[in-house]
Amino acid sequence: MFESLSDRLTTVFDKLRSRGKVTEDDLKVALREVRIALLEADVSLKVVRQFITAVQEKALGADVLKGLNPAQQVIKIVHDELVEMLGGGAAKLNTANHPPNVIMLVGLQGAGKTTLAASCR
Secondary structure, eight states, rough: OOOOHHHHHHHHHHHHHHHHOOHHHHHHHHHHHHHHHHHHTTHHHHHHHHHHHHHHHHHOOOOOOOOOHHOOOOOOOOHHHHHHTTTSSOOOOOOOOSSOOOOOOOOOOTTHHHHHHHOOO
């Protein structure tokens, strides 16, 4: 799931990088592709709408930072919003005072639950 989402986003951003300047139309096309990629990754429609709206507002009103071209600026905004949407940072896991700790791993088939559990050992 994450691989296909990553591939789709990479394709969208490669198209943006090939342009010297990102127009509002380029942004709309790119955000449409991001929207489709997120929906195909089973992200909630409500969350996708909020995400696209936030990115669009920030991208249209953003000044280009020094050292970044407009495409890189859009990519940075999308990255920052994805991080924010996923929680914004690391959260501390509350554990019991005495072992064992019971943790339930939930995810789609092939998402890496078993690998994660084995690596935490």
